[in-house]
Structures are given as C-alpha cells and as structure tokens.
Amino acid sequence: MNALEASNSLFKLVQDIQNGYEKTCSDLAYYDAEYNDLTHAFELVEFDKEKGYQLALLLQQNRKARREAKKERERLQPLYDFLRRQKEFTGDLPRVTAKVHRVAERQRNRTYSPRVHANIFEAEEKPFCSISVIPACYEGDKNEH
Numbered sequence: 001m002n003a004l005e006a007s008n009s010l011f012k013l014v015q016d017i018q019n020g021y022e023k024t025c026s027d028l029a030y031y032d033a034e035y036n037d038l039t040h041a042f043e044l045v046e047f048d049k050e051k052g053y054q055l056a057l058l059l060q061q062n063r064k065a066r067r068e069a070k071k072e073r074e075r076l077q078p079l080y081d082f083l084r085r086q087k088e089f090t091g092d093l094p095r096v097t098a099k100v101h102r103v104a105e106r107q108r109n110r111t112y113s114p115r116v117h118a119n120i121f122e123a124e125e126k127p128f129c130s131i132s133v134i135p136a137c138y139e140g141d142k143n144e145h
Helices: 003-044 049-085 087-108
Strands: none
Touching (some): 049 087
16 A cells, blocks of 8 residues: 555545444434334324334334444444544644645656756667766766766
C-alpha cells in the first residue's frame, strides 16, 4: 500500500466508523418511534385476528431490527469513543489526506531540468547510453575526478 492509498483508506475508515455509529443511533431512534406507534395501535385501534396478527408481526420485526441496530452500535461504540478522544487526529485527517493528494499530483507533474547538461534529454536516435555524460572540462584526464 502506498501513501496515497493509505491516506484514502484511513480517511474512509474514520468516516465509515463515524457514519456507521451515527446511522445506528438514527436507526434506534426510528425503531423506538415505530415501537410507540405500534403499541399505541394495540391500545387505540379496534382490530380483528388478522389485523392483530399483522400488528404482532410488525412489532416482532421492529424489535428484531432494533436489536440488530443496538448490537451494531455497541460494537462500534469503542471505536467511535476512541475517535472522539482523538479530535486533533480526526480534525487534521482531511487536511493531511488532501496534502498527500497534492504531493502525489505534484509528483505526477514533476519534470526535471538538467543543471549541467542542458541537452542530455534531447530526443536523439541514439540510445541514452551513448550520450556522453562527462563534461568537456573533464575530458582531459577522467581519472583525476
């Protein structure tokens, strides 16, 4: 894994934990409200056996779905709490990830400008190994330098 992949994975992981925890909290609130609706329906609505059975099935589905959301929130809780205590880390993560992206982009667009041999990268029919990389001032005695 390279730095770009690592920063993306880390950023996504933190987001997934935070979003997952918040979703389970939202789901629990929904299931609690739905439960209130269903129990009030049992209390206030006249129904026959078929309607009572349908309400009982809805109540059972509600309780099972709520239990799954509660279990998932319980599993995410330690991770979520850890991230909340790391405010500096999670606060800096988007900036750090963006910086890694900028560095990678700058590296992708980087070009090299020769400092001594201005024509070393000129397109020639000759292979690179045939280009002399020894400056003219060294041509006299190559062993001295």
